[in-house]
Amino acid sequence: MTIDLPEYPFPQPTALEPPAEWAELRAKCPVAEVRLASGDQALVLTRYQDVRQVLSDPRFSRLLNADDAARVTANESGGVFGSEQAERTPVGEGHQRWRRLVGRYFTAKRMAAMQPRIQAMAEQLLDEMVAGGAPADLVSAYGFPLPVWVICDLLGVPDSDRVKFAYWSDHMLSLTRYRQDEINAAQLEFGEYIWAHIDAKRAEPGDDLISDLIVVADAEDGQLSQMELIGTAQGLLVAGHETTANMIGKMTAMLLADRDRWEQLLAEPALVRSAVEEALRFDANPGFGMPRYLTEEIEVSGTKLPPGTTVISSMAAANRDEEAFDNAGDMDLRRTPNPHLAFGAGPHSCIGQALARTELQTALNVLLNRLPGLRLDGSPEELPRREGLIIGGLERLMVRW
Template sequence: MTDSELLNYPISADAALEPPAEWDELRSRCPVAHVRLASGDQATLVTRYDDVRTVLSDPRFGRGTGRKDAARVANTEDGGVFNSEMATVLPQDGEGHLAWRRLVGKWFTAKRMSALRPGITAMADQLVDEMVAAGHPVDLKAAFGFPLPVWVICDMLGVPDSDRHKFAHWSDCLLSMTRYTQDEMMASMSEFGAYMAHHVELKRTERGDDLLSELIDATDADGRPLSNDVLVATGQGLLVAGHETTANMITKMVAMLLADRSRWEQVLADPRLVRSTVEEALRYDVNAGFGMMRYIDAEIELSGVSVPSGTTVVCSMAAANRDEAAFEDAARLDLTRTPNPHLAFGAGAHSCLGQALARTELQIALETLLRRLPTLELAVDADKLTRVDGLAVGGLSELPVRW
């Protein structure tokens, strides 16, 4: 593959749990590649671990939200999630962004995660009870992987998880690259915005022990109360990020372990491996979605290639996590791998704010399934599993299991 060839991105793969064949070639021969996005816009794709980490960690580079020449993700007029109203309202860079992260980050500390563990475990047990009562086979994504993180983030925000099916549709529309039309996405965002605005107003009159209630009384970097638009966008962003990626990752993690059931048996025999298994599943995940975008407004050199100012760079953390230069035997799922400095949550100032919560949910999900359903197995062959298509987040359409 030469640097002049233009790939369509995201790159498709033959099987849901296997990486695209192009990853190895890109890393070895064309680590700074030209790609075409679903919008038709061109961008530069980086796939080596060091390059991805360099771009994501460089404080000079932001997402390019609002830049006229920044590449758009979706095949709609507004370009999708990175160009949405939610993305433009929240502070993206500088002190404003850091101040916003400090405010929200108080709800994702290790101490708070420890306090949440009993409640999350009880919810996980309840979901398994419901699965067992319903009988098998069952779609683990619908019955367990999706409702668990939805319940958690709804409780944190103080919104009813009974509305989770609305959230799922709104999230899918927001994260669409090719699945929904511009009109469908606009209608969804209008409904989502109105819903969250109504919820914020309720919190103004009756505070609760939740994140939004606390943010209503908080101030921004300039000492001013957070605007209603910022409160609404924060609620939307956390609701989407707080359940969509984790729900998919729970499902993918279990699929990885059951596709070769000796892996499941290994953790079953030694539950102390749960934490390292979660980290390795995050590293090994080939279906992680779009990746992270950065707008390069100062020339940078990556793998000996000059990337000019005005370039939109797509960082494939999933491809970087399979880089043999960073991980020995990178193509093998090693449940004992440690240390494991994967880039699943990104790096730098824009690294995933909720990664402590995601790790907690993944650990509890795996602990609960091992404890309650030790005989869990796939109800279909692994090569029959299918990917979620047309969204910026990666996942499996369903995960049929039995026990």
């Protein structure tokens, strides 16, 4: 018997407006049955406390199945910011070991030390964009290349290959944009590229994360296998640029869509930090959400969910929950505290969130300092969305200054 279920992800009225279903489901049906693009059924959670409960529960696997792992779990921030793409190989105790090994390279202290380099990259990209004249596409000129440059620098990968990364990334994060055989071919190409890169770094190590992890993988204690090393490099390249690149464009669009927000930041640059956090919370187009496979029964919002159920936690819907945030439908650049779920929660929260925050704050500061007169070239309602991918974003963001 065919069950008539709403299709998920839900459509947006415009690129900067949330789906109407979020508020409706939070109010009336916080545990909702939906149909995925694959035709499978799942449950979607939209309330803040429910999403935090499930994401924080270490009993539940992040994988739907082995085939889905590479594509469905990249959106750790809404993403976000994607450490689960890098974590898809180790599970259980292996996952905690993996986080201890890799997490030390993504501390707030290390990211703060990288900030001057990130700022220099941002300045150079804006120089090139301004030299090209207005209008310009902020996504392709600034939002996309900045995090690619940063993650390539961190991993010791040539950023001249960023067009390839975009191609592989889009395929690995596809919901409906590509056929399965195209996705498989792209994954194979990407795996071969990473394998060759690791072999090259093993022969000639550099001052980068992959060279350091090769030492761990080649040690006799077996803390990191070759496949975990490949999965880590592959996942960090995808997750380390895709979600942040999308967020730079969306954050800028949110701030320019209401000129008072941009002027507020020009008048009070100290608000940049809280403005970035609020943009992460307020994001209306974050993508898929985080899937969890229930291995035992759990009760959520008074509903008992049986083992074998796939649950998708919509962090973006939860971030608009009026029970968790005062005036949740307003973008308040002064909001603090701001316990949003853009980076997830619990044992699989985004391992790269310190890097993402550093990139976003730096990208915004440089824009404010260099282009105070920045404005949209067109109306916010006409901004084109990226379609058919797990991670939501803007196809273009045309601006003038």
